[in-house]
Amino acid sequence: MAMLPREKTRQVNVGGVTIGGGAPVRVQSMTCTRTTDADATLAQVHELVDAGCDLVRVTLPSREAVESFRRICAESPVPIIADIHFDYRLALCAIDAGAAKLRINPGNIGDWSRVDAVIDAAGEAGVAIRIGVNAGSLERSVAEQDGLTLPEKLVDSSVRFVQHFEDRAFTDIVLSAKAHDVPTTIETYRSLSRELPHIPLHLGVTEAGTSLQGTIKSSVGLGVLLAEGIGDTMRVSLTADPVEEPAVAWGILSCLGIRRRGPELVSCPTCGRCQVDLIPIAQEVSRRLQDVTSPISVAVMGCVVNGPGEASDADVGVACGKGSALLFKRGEVLRKVPEDAIIDELFREIESL
Ligand code: SF4
Structure with missing residues (x-):
């Protein structure tokens, strides 16, 4: 901009x-x-x-x-x-x-x-x-x-x-x-x-x-x-x-990129392609990020359309599939995680940054 x-x-x-x-x-x-x-x-x-x-x-x-x-x-x-x-x-x-x-x-x-x-x-x-x-x-x-x-x-x-x-x-x-x-x-x-x-x-x-x-x-x-x-x-x-x-x-x-404090969450609005219950996942990630003060980026994405791109651009991110997600860290795919473990696995990696 x-x-x-x-x-x-x-x-x-x-x-x-x-x-x-x-x-x-x-x-x-x-x-x-x-x-x-x-x-x-x-x-x-x-x-x-x-x-x-x-x-x-x-x-x-x-x-x-x-x-x-x-x-x-x-x-x-x-x-x-x-x-x-x-x-x-x-x-x-x-x-x-x-x-x-x-x-x-x-x-x-x-x-x-x-x-x-x-x-x-x-x-x-x-x-x-x-x-x-x-x-x-x-x-x-x-x-x-x-x-x-x-x-x-x-x-x-x-x-x-x-x-x-x-x-x-x-x-x-x-x-x-x-x-x-x-x-x-x-x-x-x-x-x-x-x-x-x-x-x-x-x-x-x-x-x-x-x-x-x-x-x-x-x-x-x-x-x-x-x-x-x-x-x-x-x-x-x-x-x-x-x-x-x-x-x-x-x-x-x-x-506006004028001053930065705390993390940035990139999350998609979901649509008919999404095969996990993404909204509560994104809301819980957002809530838990309130305790993080470092200026990291975190992506929570619903499917493979834009998911892998956004997740690999973020410091930590997930691109969801059917009942699971691919976990990314600084551009690398780390592992596949089941839907019920997405939040905890994401925060394990955030804490390791
Ligand atoms: Fe829909 Fe996938 Fe885009 Fe999310 S990333 S809005 S699920 S197409």
Whole structure:
């Protein structure tokens, strides 16, 4: 696939994890536990890191959560991003508590003096800020402008915020401008990458829905942009266990050949030629591959039409026949195995790699 070269944005350091400027596209997600419950939140941070998050965002919704947030920052294995809405004083608390980055929507922080207090404190502490513009919470002066499309409003708002931050000599900026629909997302981020080519972009389709719909919307929206070289960090938003989010993000990056984590399963859709019960076999192989982190390829194919070709191209593969399968490893036929032993024999060879 012909990929456009990745846009060269200004690099931002978030607690030792770089975003933009040629760094790998960073995967992030957000906890959904109560921030006041540090144990539960840290447990979820660890789950998200195990699932592939480079960074994790945690909401700081109240003063009562500050001490717990401080402990989360101190004990997290990855830098923590504080999610702040409305109250600029909580942004100041988050900086003091050890956040590596803030996510704020300047439009809901209040007057510029409050935003400036956050910018100045972050600048002094070396804390990055994501300006998170959202279609659902555009500031009124932009939302009420006649004659502008939603992408134009999102871009207009973003450009004004970035200019304000830069006028104040703050440059550790990451930018997002999210909408819940895919065409708006694509048009908005394409414009942002043209208007603000130096600013690292955080990609996401917000409020994308439950697992299947959210995966489809994120894959199409973020996939198009990433294939065009746009985007420096990403969050897949699902109404689901957040641990599902990095898996989808990594899937998108792997499909595009941008970043690879874990195995790739090649399996056929089955048809009238297939003479084994392939679907449960492929599903079980897929489930067991979730425990494998190395970037191997595994093929599970239903018959001899495409089976031997795909199975021999994969690191390990099977091409099924009548009640049995030929087992391949790195292009060589190893042996014939009965249908009820396909999965175990496949994993015996995967473990030996
Ligand atoms: Fe059908 Fe064989 Fe192709 Fe699978 S590999 S879809 S069983 S023809």
